[in-house]
Amino acid sequence: MKRLINLDLLRGVSAIGIMVYHYLTWMYGEYSADTIFGRIGVYGVSVFYVLSGLTLFHVYYERMKPSGVDVRAFFKKRILRIFPLLWLATGVSVLLSWKAPDPQILMLNLTGLFGFFSWDTYLSGGVWSIGNELVFYVFFPFFVFFSKRNIAFMVVLSVALFGLYLYFSFGVLPSCPEPEQWRNYINPLNQVFLFLGGFLVGLFFKNQRYKNGVLFIVLLASVFLFVFYPVFGPQFAVKTGFNRLVFTSLCLAICFCFYKISMPLPRLVGRGFSFLGEISYSVYLLHPHVYDLMGRFRFQVYPISGYARTGISIVLTLVVSYFVYRYFERVFMRLGSTSAQQGF
Numbered sequence: 511m512k513r514l515i516n517l518d519l520l521r522g523v524s525a526i527g528i529m530v531y532h533y534l535t536w537m538y539g540e541y542s543a544d545t546i547f548g549r550i551g552v553y554g555v556s557v558f559y560v561l562s563g564l565t566l567f568h569v570y571y572e573r574m575k576p577s578g579v580d581v582r583a584f585f586k587k588r589i590l591r592i593f594p595l596l597w598l599a600t601g602v603s604v605l606l607s608w609k610a611p612d613p614q615i616l617m618l619n620l621t622g623l624f625g626f627f628s629w630d631t632y633l634s635g636g637v638w639s640i641g642n643e644l645v646f647y648v649f650f651p652f653f654v655f656f657s658k659r660n661i662a663f664m665v666v667l668s669v670a671l672f673g674l675y676l677y678f679s680f681g682v683l684p685s686c687p688e689p690e691q692w693r694n695y696i697n698p699l700n701q702v703f704l705f706l707g708g709f710l711v712g713l714f715f716k717n718q719r720y721k722n723g724v725l726f727i728v729l730l731a732s733v734f735l736f737v738f739y740p741v742f743g744p745q746f747a748v749k750t751g752f753n754r755l756v757f758t759s760l761c762l763a764i765c766f767c768f769y770k771i772s773m774p775l776p777r778l779v780g781r782g783f784s785f786l787g788e789i790s791y792s793v794y795l796l797h798p799h800v801y802d803l804m805g806r807f808r809f810q811v812y813p814i815s816g817y818a819r820t821g822i823s824i825v826l827t828l829v830v831s832y833f834v835y836r837y838f839e840r841v842f843m844r845l846g847s848t849s850a851q852q853g854f
Contacts (some may be wrong), residue, residue, distance in 0.1 A: 514784045516768040521561050522786020522793075526689060528554040529797040529827060532635075533820045536801065543747040548738055552748055553736070553757050555639050556704050558794075560765045562643060563708025566650055571712065587649050590846030593622065595825045596640055596841055599795040602632035630693045635798030638696045645698035646705040653709050668706060675703035679754045683746075695749060707762050711769060720770050729767035736760045784834055785832075792831035792839065800827045 531551040535541065541548035574580045600619050604611055611619075615631045620625035624631050625641025632638045654666035678700040686694050694700065739760075741753050748757055801823045808814050813823070 514565065514769065515780050515787075516771055517561055517565060517765075518785075518787025519783040520765065520768045521556065521790045522783070524554045524557045524561075525790035525793040527638075528788070529793055529824065532797065533581035533801055533823055537820055541744060542746050543741045543743050543753075547563060548745045549736060549748055549757065552745065553761050554699075556761050557765060558639065559642070559646070559701060560708035560709045560711070560761055562646065563650075563705040563710075564712045564769060566626065566706075567709045567712030568716075571654055571716075571849050574651065574654050581651050584651065585647065587846040590842045591839075592640060592644065592683075595791060595795055595834070596622065596637065596840045598834075598838070599634040599637065599799070602796075602799050606799065625698055629698060630698055635796065636794055640795070642696065642698040643705075646702055649702060649705070649820060650709070653706065657713055668710070671703045671706050671717050674699050675758075676777065679750055683750045688775075691746060704758065704761070707730045708765060711762065711766050715766065715770060718770070722771055722773060727766045729771070730764060732760045732763040732767065736764070749791070789828070789831040789835045792828055794832045796834065797823070800830060 527550040528564050531541070531554065533549045534547060535551065541551065542548070558628045570584060575585060597620060598617075603669050604616070611633055615624070615628075615633065617630055618631060619637070622641065622644045625638075625644045629638060629641050632641060652667065653664070656667060678694065678697070682700075683691060736757065739753075741747050741754060747753060801819075804823045804826070808819050
């Protein structure tokens with residue numbers, strides 16, 4: 511299956527954007543809704559979800575049939591792609607906390623079931639979105655089969671998931687008390703429409719061709735609006751109501767443009783884009799731990815400045831992510847591909 515290098519670039523940029531947002535937030539405090547980092551902090555993860563739905567469509571749509579063999583192969587590959595690094599990040603988080611976690615919460619995290627039953631009991635920073643992702647994987651075979659075999663069911667399912675998105679955006683989130691806002695926001699039913707949106711981008715536009723000039727104009731306009739669209743107040747303002755619909759549309763438009771832009775790239779540039787996409791999962795899950803360790807070094811070993819801590823953490827995260835991807839993630843990815851091909 512041809513690799514979508516443009517999507518690798520966008521995935522990598524999103525991961526790095528989230529990492530920088532977290533580092534700056536942890537060092538200097540929260541960003542408001544009118545700042546670029548205040549928006550990246552929210553919609554960087556949304557872009558991940560859209561890209562996930564789009565990439566899985568690209569890889570599986572043609573080959574997946576309504577059979578137990580294909581569904582099992584899909585889940586085996588996804589389990590071997592997601593869980594090893596999830597376990598690693600969770601284990602590091604437990605070790606760095608210096609206290610034993612609640613056994614039930616630990617079991618939910620190690621099995622991934624927290625995403626289904628207790629999505630706000632994640633043990634490692636950012637893992638809530640991985641719990642959401644695991645829920646989305648349950649939806650994915652239904653998206654494929656309904657869109658192939660029963661378009662009416664697919665329409666009903668899409669409308670229902672969009673209805674949930676509106677329900678949370680206009681009903682639940684604006685009205686719930688502040689302590690409950692985060693828990694309701696990370697509810698997988700509040701996020702699954704983004705995953706569906708990526709799937710639908712692939713379904714509707716896979717075989718369509720557009721001029722690169724038009725796509726670049728749409729992309730630049732979408733990025734411009736993402737940065738300058740007038741929203742003020744606390745960061746939560748971009749997560750609710752009409753503002754959320756605007757930013758969701760912009761995320762879908764940006765992903766669509768990266769998906770459809772077709773440009774021959776120098777080999778070195780293309781390899782760089784692939785590299786960003788390859789290490790993005792490690793960057794996303796491991797950057798909180800790198801920052802934590804640099805903080806311990808700063809206060810217990812050598813008193814570096816906050817700027818130095820942030821800069822060194824960024825470089826170390828990229829280096830660590832490369833080695834974790836190359837010598838840890840890829841082992842399980844190859845195992846997943848082999849087991850799927852052999853029908854295990």
